[in-house]
Every structure is written in C-alpha cells, then in structure tokens.
Amino acid sequence: MDGSAGIGRLPGIDDNRDRRYYAVTVRPQVFINLVPDHVILHRKFPLAPDRTPAECDWLYLPEVVDSGAATAESVELCHRVRAQAFDACERSRLAMDSRVYRDGGVLVPSEHHIGAFHEWVTAQPENGRA
Numbered sequence: 001m002d003g004s005a006g007i008g009r010l011p012g013i014d015d016n017r018d019r020r021y022y023a024v025t026v027r028p029q030v031f032i033n034l035v036p037d038h039v040i041l042h043r044k045f046p047l048a049p050d051r052t053p054a055e056c057d058w059l060y061l062p063e064v065v066d067s068g069a070a071t072a073e074s075v076e077l078c079h080r081v082r083a084q085a086f087d088a089c090e091r092s093r094l095a096m097d098s099r100v101y102r103d104g105g106v107l108v109p110s111e112h113h114i115g116a117f118h119e120w121v122t123a124q125p126e127n128g129r130a
Contacts, residue, residue, distance in 0.1 A: 007037045007038075007060070007064055007069045007070070007071065007074070008037055008064070009036045009037055010036065010037060010038070010039075010061065013036045017036065018036050019036065020035075021033065021034070021035055022034040022035075025113065025117070027117070027120060028120070029043060029044040029046065030042065030043055030044075031044075033078075035074075037060075037064075037074065038058055038060045038071070038074060039058075039059040040056055040059070041056065041057045042054060042055070042056050042082075043056075049093075049096070049097065050097075054082075054086070056078070056079075056082065058071065058074070058075050058078070
C-alpha cells in the first residue's frame with residue numbers, strides 16, 4: 001500500500017520475474033494470481049446471472065505465516081483492486097438481461113479469453129447447446 005518491499009520472494013522467483021503478476025484460470029470458476037511473494041486463490045460461486053459471490057484466499061509460505069510477517073498490506077492492496085474490478089463487472093452487467101445479449105455480448109480483442117470461456121460454457125451438455 002505504501003510502495004515498500006513485500007515480504008520476500010517465493011523460491012525460484014528471479015530478478016526477471018520480480019514485481020510481475022501472472023494469472024491462471026481453472027475452468028469454470030477458479031482464478032489463481034501469482035505474485036512474487038504469495039499466491040491468491042479466487043473462487044467464484046455463480047448463483048444467478050446477477051449474483052456471483054467470490055472467496056479469496058491469500059497463500060503464503062508457512063515460514064512467513066509462522067514469523068508473524070505483516071501480510072495485511074498485500075491483502076489490502078489486492079482487496080482494493082478486486083473491489084474496483086468487481087464494481088466494474090457489476091456496472092458492465094447492467095441490462096445484460098436484454099434480448100440484444102441473448103447470444104452473448106461484444107468483447108474487445110484483448111478479452112479473447114473471456115470469449116473462449118463463454119464458448120466453453122455454452123458448449124456444455126447441460127446448457128443444451130452441445
């Protein structure tokens with residue numbers, strides 16, 4: 001939150017990967033964020049088209065937890081970023097129940113992974129489109 005160094009890199013993180021962010025999507029509802037000093041596991045629980053609670057777990061090495069190192073700053077930073085992202089998602093969902101979106105919305109090229117996710121979901125047998 002204040003720009004100070006984190007709690008130390010995870011093993012195997014070299015100078016070229018320090019201060020970088022990686023993300024992995026595990027279909028259909030898990031997102032894993034990899035940062036130099038910890039991992040964040042996000043799980044989404046779709047209940048309705050307009051309701052998807054999310055749970056996030058911050059994973060640190062056992063020795064970091066045992067040492068009592070201050071992890072609150074990294075949790076708070078992620079929480080603020082997620083709150084902004086979730087707010088943007090909620091705002092983009094307004095009127096998505098309109099028939100104009102019946103077959104999906106419009107995505108920009110940088111969101112190709114979202115389009116792939118939509119295609120995967122609609123191709124599932126329980127959705128009647130397989």
